[in-house]
Amino acid sequence: MKSSLKLALGLTSAITASTAVSNVAHAEDLTLCWAAWDPANALVELSKDFTKETGIGMKFEFVPWTNYADRFLNELNSHGKLCDLIIGDSQWIGGAAENGHYVKLNDFFDKEKISMDDFVPATVVGYSEWPKNTPNYWALPAMGDVVGWTYRKDWFSKPELQKEFKEKYGWDLGPPTTFDQLKQIAEFFQKREIDGKTVYGASIYTERGSEGITMGAMDVLYSYGFQYENPKKPYEMEGFVNSDKSVKGLEFYKALYDCCTPPGASNSYMGEGVDAFKSGQVAMHMNFAFTWPGLQKDENVGGDKIGYFVNPKGPDGEQFAQLGGQGISVVSYSDKQESALKYIKWFANKDVQAKWWSLGGYSCLNAVVKDPKFPASQPYAQTFLDSMAIVKDFWAEPSYAPLLQASQKRFHDYVVAGQGSAKDALDGLVKDWTQVFQDDGKM
């Protein structure tokens, strides 16, 4: 009787202990929220090392880009506990900081000796700081990204096309350095027969629903001289947003859309752009750098057939590119902030960042991107570096959503639907943005 009692007690305690251990393990599992895209898969792979090192399990909540903002902003606004860590879009930083969604990381960085000077400056301003250009950090730069261009190197190097192009435009067919050159190349390829197939000039952003056309148009407008506000007087937009230079930039974007995009490309963003390039429809393709590793590996258009170039210069020689990418933050409603901070500390490590780059993520750590071997590490590495040096970003104000919706509407109405003039569109944008800032009590 005694021995059977001991056996029963032993079994019970063993079961209890094993359940307790597994409960502890589950209690420590962290959930990381991000968009469902290629870099997210790389992060899953990378995070296995974190689990190995710390014993903390990682779960992931990835949402397609089209629902990414809706889904996670709802989660944050409702103070949800789904995400312990979030890789939020750069424009969210103002709202997330002011509404208390993210944990402020300054003390943690000081304690763990993580210095923001070790990261690419543009990514620190873009992904971590709020207010901008102040040492208040809400995220660790996680995924550097920028709008750049890919082109069909194999088509560009066809001797007969090179000859014809030189005769027509008087300069050698190659990656464009100005927007005028880009348009000439796009016109040259538009509706051309190549290898028995009709091809088109360029794929550009025209999407209406989320942020597509704004990212594309701004990518051009910056280099034409567009400014969001008077540098000396914040929120003064008249004469800056709708300056003559901005008007010319928007007119150029419309002209590029009208002359040189594939038929029906009126609602095209990242996915549609990749499809157009992969299916051999276009000679050039505007997209965020995160798409480049996938395209490089593509059997039909990758390898030696693809080339990369930085966003070209505007008419006055100015050159900027639209910033993409995100920082990683700890959600202030999480019950596992300590473990989440451990992840941030681990992620900031140089070796981890080097592996992150090798797996297809874009590291923002200087030690990785300024390594002498970096430019040769991938065919697109130099273009990425050059692009990151000239970035500008959209408003990151707490009211970024209505600001974005206004630009989406104004740009799409003019560029795609052809309603009104570029001047009307930008004047309207000044009016809309002024209203938003007035509602916020900032004007």
Place this chain on the structure above:
Amino acid sequence: MLNRTAENVARATPEPLARKVRGISDKGLAWLFISPTILLLLAINIFPLFWAIYLSFTNYRANRPNEVVKNLGFANYQRILGDKDIWIAMQTTAHFVFWTILLQTLIGFTLAWLIDRKFRGHAFWTTLILVPMMLSPAVVGNFWRFLYEPQIGLFAYAISFVTRIPPTDIQMLSNVSLAPWSIIIVDTWMWTPYVMLICLAGLRSIPEYIYEAAEVDRASNWRQFWSITLPMALPFIMLAVLFRGIENFKMFDMVNLLTGGGPGSTTEVASITLKRQAFESWRTGYSSAFAIILFVAVFGLANIYVKALNKVKQR
């Protein structure tokens, strides 16, 4: 058997509870039974409505729960009624509702009239015609988007075959003039069977002896149609128009899937504007006011229409 069960239940009921139940009147018991439904209705329908009315007078934003909510009086309503873009969205909605209802009623009634002839195989054709209505709007939206594709879509190739215009020039979803019609075509394709069903019910409700009497009076087919068929089926047609009108006034899914409101704002119907204001710009107070205006408009128009329908029925 039933009595024995009832006795068993009565015996098993604890005495204090049984005493309480015995004291409840029939009316009280009825209320007791329907109260869960009423509570649920209050919680998920009535309360949100009143809450939306309250929010419509404020500057509340769902993405800034910590901000102080200010009472704005009728400012949101004034701003909406004076907003040019809102009126354009309302015009787009009216255009869409008008043409879809007109086409669906004409085609739906014609189909019902043909099906009512009871020709050979009419049951098969009825089932076939009903197929689009059985599909999910998400599926319909997605496959029509592919059909409309200028480079690979069958629609563009079919039109090209007839008109000899190159298919890549037939850009149904990108062209400002064609985009509204692309949605009208899909909605008509999907919902005409529904109108047809209602009209068919109306046609089948007309007693045969009336036609027999008309035959005796040597009334022509044309005369029979105008004097018997149409007037007697009219209440059913009006009912179909009412249902489709209300549905299409709040149309969202098809527009969202096909054009997303574009190109530009060409197909931005009121529900798309409302969604953008509420869930993309996060102007909760403003969008609540817009929702209330839309609700009052639909409710008011539907009421006027129902009165007209009742008059037709009484004739």
